[in-house]
Amino acid sequence: MPDSEYRDIRKLDLFAQMADDNFTSLMRGAYVQNFPAQIELVTEGEPSDFLHIVITGSVDLFSAWNGRDTSMATVRPISTFILAATIKDAPYLMSARTLEKSRIALIPSQDVRAIFDADSNFARAIVTELAQCYRSVIKAQKDLKLRTSLERLANYLLRQQRHAGGGAAFELDFEKRRLASVLGMTPENLSRAFKGLQPYGVTVTGTRISIDNQADLERFAKPNPLIDDFST
Amino acid sequence: MPDSEYRDIRKLDLFAQMADDNFTSLMRGAYVQNFPAQIELVTEGEPSDFLHIVITGSVDLFSAWNGRDTSMATVRPISTFILAATIKDAPYLMSARTLEKSRIALIPSQDVRAIFDADSNFARAIVTELAQCYRSVIKAQKDLKLRTSLERLANYLLRQQRHAGGGAAFELDFEKRRLASVLGMTPENLSRAFKGLQPYGVTVTGTRISIDNQADLERFAKPNPLIDDFST
DNA sequence: ATGGCGGGTTGACATTTATCAATTGATTTG
DNA sequence: CAAATCAATTGATAAATGTCAACCCGCCAT
Numbered sequence: 001m002p003d004s005e006y007r008d009i010r011k012l013d014l015f016a017q018m019a020d021d022n023f024t025s026l027m028r029g030a031y032v033q034n035f036p037a038q039i040e041l042v043t044e045g046e047p048s049d050f051l052h053i054v055i056t057g058s059v060d061l062f063s064a065w066n067g068r069d070t071s072m073a074t075v076r077p078i079s080t081f082i083l084a085a086t087i088k089d090a091p092y093l094m095s096a097r098t099l100e101k102s103r104i105a106l107i108p109s110q111d112v113r114a115i116f117d118a119d120s121n122f123a124r125a126i127v128t129e130l131a132q133c134y135r136s137v138i139k140a141q142k143d144l145k146l147r148t149s150l151e152r153l154a155n156y157l158l159r160q161q162r163h164a165g166g167g168a169a170f171e172l173d174f175e176k177r178r179l180a181s182v183l184g185m186t187p188e189n190l191s192r193a194f195k196g197l198q199p200y201g202v203t204v205t206g207t208r209i210s211i212d213n214q215a216d217l218e219r220f221a222k223p224n225p226l227i228d229d230f231s232t
Numbered sequence: 233m234p235d236s237e238y239r240d241i242r243k244l245d246l247f248a249q250m251a252d253d254n255f256t257s258l259m260r261g262a263y264v265q266n267f268p269a270q271i272e273l274v275t276e277g278e279p280s281d282f283l284h285i286v287i288t289g290s291v292d293l294f295s296a297w298n299g300r301d302t303s304m305a306t307v308r309p310i311s312t313f314i315l316a317a318t319i320k321d322a323p324y325l326m327s328a329r330t331l332e333k334s335r336i337a338l339i340p341s342q343d344v345r346a347i348f349d350a351d352s353n354f355a356r357a358i359v360t361e362l363a364q365c366y367r368s369v370i371k372a373q374k375d376l377k378l379r380t381s382l383e384r385l386a387n388y389l390l391r392q393q394r395h396a397g398g399g400a401a402f403e404l405d406f407e408k409r410r411l412a413s414v415l416g417m418t419p420e421n422l423s424r425a426f427k428g429l430q431p432y433g434v435t436v437t438g439t440r441i442s443i444d445n446q447a448d449l450e451r452f453a454k455p456n457p458l459i460d461d462f463s464t
Numbered sequence: 465a466t467g468g469c470g471g472g473t474t475g476a477c478a479t480t481t482a483t484c485a486a487t488t489g490a491t492t493t494g
Numbered sequence: 495c496a497a498a499t500c501a502a503t504t505g506a507t508a509a510a511t512g513t514c515a516a517c518c519c520g521c522c523a524t
Contacts, residue, residue, distance in 0.1 A: 044458055045458055069378075070374070070377040084367050085367075087359055123359065124349070128320065130363055134362055135317075138304070139325065142295050142304075145302040146301075177471070188511090190472095191473055192511095226295075408501075418483080420504085421482070423504080
């Protein structure tokens with residue numbers, strides 16, 4: 001593993017506070033690999049042998065049942081995924097596939113569990129990370145259960161806008177078909193939902209979104225930090 | 233706090249392995265209180281001052297937005313809730329209200345965080361608990377996004393049946409209106425959904441459910457451990 | 465260049481789900 | 495006991511969402 005990556009991983013909240021030699025021994029067992037796009041890294045139901053870290057590229061976490069499937073989340077650099085399965089030594093609940101060419105680090109789950117027991121700073125970081133993940137899913141669930149698809153889209157756009165710096169125009173960061181899946185609707189419906197937001201000043205050109213009337217859209221979307229704010 | 237309760241709490245996975253004096257000091261700051269039914273114990277958005285433990289009774293975790301509300305989960309004895317908010321020292325994401333007369337223990341959040349740092353067994357237990365909670369919400373989300381309301385009801389019945397011992401007949405463990413909210417539908421819809429399951433051998437009499445054709449219902453519901461099995 | 469190919473869009477339609485109003489039935493309360 | 499209350503159900507209707515088919519369009523590969 002190149003030094004720069006090693007340092008980038010070290011800087012992750014999850015690893016930043018742990019003892020040097022513990023981090024070193026975690027990394028000794030790890031390996032890093034480049035994957036092409038559309039590779040299934042992990043299949044739901046399988047034992048969770050590795051904690052994964054996305055170094056570059058992006059990964060889609062999704063799940064399937066009875067012929068249907070849905071996108072649960074997207075993992076972008078630099079962060080980890082399937083921490084909970086690793087900790088519990090339980091089967092993956094979601095599958096993961098690369099969305100583009102990606103560089104992924106894999107740390108054997110048993111090493112993570114061993115170092116967890118030995119390093120209390122690491123343990124604390126894991127707890128914080130898990131609590132964060134838990135709260136994110138709760139927010140997603142509230143989004144799903146309390147809002148219509150139009151409201152979900154409106155709030156998604158506002159979140160994405162903020163994430164992109166807050167300007168009136170910004171780019172969607174993924175394919176519309178996948179956005180539809182993330183938001184829990186069909187691509188056809190998403191297309192119509194975009195139309196449905198035109199009266200609130202939303203214009204769409206390809207992947208470019210422009211919010212022409214911020215106040216109007218916010219009045220409709222009613223964003224709420226207890227659902228839309230990912231930092232808390 | 234009576235000795236028997238003290239021992240019951242001690243037996244919780246969360247506290248079972250921690251050092252005696254740490255547990256004692258946690259409990260010293262705690263207090264136990266009886267609440268009548270329908271009391272709002274916690275309001276979403278407020279700072280999370282206490283970790284709560286349901287000793288007897290039951291508690292509904294719910295959330296509201298824009299005039300709508302939805303039931304997220306039910307907490308039954310003996311278990312804790314809002315652990316993640318306590319750990320992160322962040323606002324509650326859900327409100328909590330007693331469903332019936334309930335006895336609740338409250339442990340100051342700052343004590344939990346302090347002992348967490350001091351007791352690695354406690355820390356490990358918290359991690360396991362959080363990972364469990366996280367996985368439960370992921371399962372709930374898959375249930376919501378991948379299944380129709382009829383399928384959700386069918387699978388709920390199968391879970392409840394198993395929970396009740398596996399017999400063909402069993403009792404719903406809550407009001408239908410709240411079941412509807414948990415399953416993400418309206419009460420009217422739930423009523424119709426029960427009718428919709430009649431062809432698969434489900435009979436409803438008040439809160440009593442009878443599954444007359446197990447195989448048929450399972451063929452329809454297609455239960456899946458990665459969604460419906462709460463233990464993994 | 466051009467012929468697929470796939471994502472996106474659109475329209476027509478079916479299905480699902482919600483809403484509103486009214487009724488039933490059981491339980492509580494004066 | 496009767497009135498009041500509330501959960502549950504039912505019917506009628508509306509709104510939201512999904513499905514299917516067709517089409518457009520940009521992109522890639524031959």
